[in-house]
Amino acid sequence: MLGFYLLMLLGPNGMVGRALAAMGWAALPFTFKGLVVASMLYSLPFVVQPLHNAFEAVGRRPLEVAACLGAGPLDRFFTVALPLALPGVVTAAVLGFAHTVGEFGVVLMIGGNIPGQTRVLSMRIYDHVQAGEYHQANVLSLCLLAVSFAALLAMSLLRTRRPARD
Amino acid sequence: MTEAAHGLHARLGWRRGALAFDVDLTLPAQGITALFGPSGAGKTSCLRAIAGLERDAVGRVNFGQAVWQDTERRVFIPPHRRRIGYVFQEPGLFTHRTVAGNLDFGFRRAGRPAHLDRDGLVERFGLNALLDRRVDTLSGGERQRVSMVRALLSDPALLLFDEPLSALDGTARTDLLGCLESLHASLRVPMIYVSHNVEEVARLADHLVLMDAGHVVAQGSLQDTLIRLDLPPTLGEAVGAVIEGQVVDYDAHDQLIQLAFPGGKLWLPYRHEQVGQRLRCRIGARDVVVARVPQVGTSALNQLPCRIVAVADADHPSQVLVQLDAGGSLLLARITRRSWHALGLAPGSDAWAQVKAVALGI
Numbered sequence: 001m002l003g004f005y006l007l008m009l010l011g012p013n014g015m016v017g018r019a020l021a022a023m024g025w026a027a028l029p030f031t032f033k034g035l036v037v038a039s040m041l042y043s044l045p046f047v048v049q050p051l052h053n054a055f056e057a058v059g060r061r062p063l064e065v066a067a068c069l070g071a072g073p074l075d076r077f078f079t080v081a082l083p084l085a086l087p088g089v090v091t092a093a094v095l096g097f098a099h100t101v102g103e104f105g106v107v108l109m110i111g112g113n114i115p116g117q118t119r120v121l122s123m124r125i126y127d128h129v130q131a132g133e134y135h136q137a138n139v140l141s142l143c144l145l146a147v148s149f150a151a152l153l154a155m156s157l158l159r160t161r162r163p164a165r166d
Numbered sequence: 167m168t169e170a171a172h173g174l175h176a177r178l179g180w181r182r183g184a185l186a187f188d189v190d191l192t193l194p195a196q197g198i199t200a201l202f203g204p205s206g207a208g209k210t211s212c213l214r215a216i217a218g219l220e221r222d223a224v225g226r227v228n229f230g231q232a233v234w235q236d237t238e239r240r241v242f243i244p245p246h247r248r249r250i251g252y253v254f255q256e257p258g259l260f261t262h263r264t265v266a267g268n269l270d271f272g273f274r275r276a277g278r279p280a281h282l283d284r285d286g287l288v289e290r291f292g293l294n295a296l297l298d299r300r301v302d303t304l305s306g307g308e309r310q311r312v313s314m315v316r317a318l319l320s321d322p323a324l325l326l327f328d329e330p331l332s333a334l335d336g337t338a339r340t341d342l343l344g345c346l347e348s349l350h351a352s353l354r355v356p357m358i359y360v361s362h363n364v365e366e367v368a369r370l371a372d373h374l375v376l377m378d379a380g381h382v383v384a385q386g387s388l389q390d391t392l393i394r395l396d397l398p399p400t401l402g403e404a405v406g407a408v409i410e411g412q413v414v415d416y417d418a419h420d421q422l423i424q425l426a427f428p429g430g431k432l433w434l435p436y437r438h439e440q441v442g443q444r445l446r447c448r449i450g451a452r453d454v455v456v457a458r459v460p461q462v463g464t465s466a467l468n469q470l471p472c473r474i475v476a477v478a479d480a481d482h483p484s485q486v487l488v489q490l491d492a493g494g495s496l497l498l499a500r501i502t503r504r505s506w507h508a509l510g511l512a513p514g515s516d517a518w519a520q521v522k523a524v525a526l527g528i
Contacts, residue, residue, distance in 0.1 A: 061258050064219055067245040068252035069272030069320045076246075079271075083262040 003109025030112040038110040047096040054088020094155040178225035187380035200371035207377040209360045218245040251322030257313035259301040266297040272320025307338030325357035364404040368448040399481030406450040429495030433467045434526040453525035454499035466520035
């Protein structure tokens with residue numbers, strides 16, 4: 001669904017596509033850039049939510065303290081809010097990555113499975129299965145599983161270390 | 167009023183639920199002003215509004231020549247440009263920085279001014295050995311000391327301390343109160359000190375602002391204000407005299423010191439004071455006994471000849487507050503109405519004030 005509407009929007013006849021073309025930008029569908037934009041939109045909720053929680057947990061007080069010590073708004077964000085929310089930022093990044101790496105539908109719609117450009121791991125697995133090459137599909141699937149698992153493991157390790165970091 | 171012109175003037179109003187706050191404050195440019203009152207009187211809100219942390223407060227705040235807030239003229243200087251040193255009730259240290267990192271946060275942003283003696287302050291507040299420590303390994307008292315030095319190092323023009331000792335007890339509290347007392351003598355900028363503890367206020371403050379139910383009910387010098395007879399009943403326990411004098415004698419055998427003040431001399435418990443030093447002493451209205459003639463055979467060590475100045479109803483119908491003049495120093499006594507009548511006292515009559523030495527242990 002998301003892939004389809006993105007294709008409509010970003011395509012040469014879509015609103016965004018036309019606006020981009022008017023600015024002299026290349027069309028996004030069926031390019032690597034387009035794939036990145038679509039994946040970002042697709043995983044956004046999984047990144048925004050942990051980020052929101054992390055910054056909310058920092059609370060108002062450290063920022064008030066920083067303000068009273070002469071730190072302006074940008075200064076406060078980079079020297080107080082961001083470092084205090086760092087574990088949450090890492091969590092968001094890992095979740096976003098893990099969520100994106102196995103995605104299929106949006107990637108196929110926008111990317112189009114073009115070899116050397118937009119053929120991602122999940123596409124490749126699909127191709128192998130279609131061609132009956134179950135062994136190759138199996139190896140690639142295991143690779144994907146290992147990467148996702150490693151990412152989640154790294155995150156949970158970071159979580160358990162968190163009380164010591166705070 | 168040139169002094170007032172360079173101090174703080176705040177006329178602010180705001181609401182918290184059903185409670186409307188309306189504060190009109192004029193503070194001198196020097197010394198410690200205590201913002202004193204019962205819990206829920208609006209002391210902390212008031213301090214936050216002065217700092218610019220309560221964005222919905224409307225009115226005017228002037229500090230010296232500077233206008234910090236003027237709602238009518240749409241002026242609002244944000245907190246980070248007000249040059250304030252705020253110490254919150256809980257220390258609010260940055261957990262991602264070491265003790266030194268916390269201290270230098272404001273110091274660096276103030277441009278490491280040469281007139282601030284960082285090492286001296288670190289030494290005075292006993293933080294030398296803690297500089298490389300992580301803040302989550304510190305005790306409550308240590309955290310609050312870091313928080314205070316951090317505020318002092320940010321080169322503030324006005325210090326705002328919000329009940330910094332209320333979360334501490336025992337030795338940590340006594341030590342820190344001692345630190346603050348020594349700071350008082352060397353302080354070059356004014357400080358507003360919020361507290362609901364009259365003992366802290368009596369030891370630290372020069373000027374007093376009494377708050378109750380969101381309003382300022384009295385303000386003036388510490389001594390003159392705490393001795394007033396028209397204070398609201400919620401401040402009942404706090405009223406009394408604060409006298410300042412010089413330690414003139416030390417009785418090592420009985421562990422007592424003698425304090426000479428304009429109204430006479432008082433014995434009080436020895437607490438490492440030096441003969442010759444200045445000392446403040448609070449005489450609570452509850453700790454004063456009134457007699458017509460000097461007593462013999464009493465355990466009260468101190469008896470001062472007085473003249474009765476005025477009498478007023480106390481918060482309880484059985485009691486009255488009596489204002490006494492002991493050689494120029496005013497004292498306050500809380501006695502029963504029955505005793506007042508039994509003694510046949512009236513304003514102008516002579517009397518004796520008895521004060522137990524053990525009641526004078528600040």
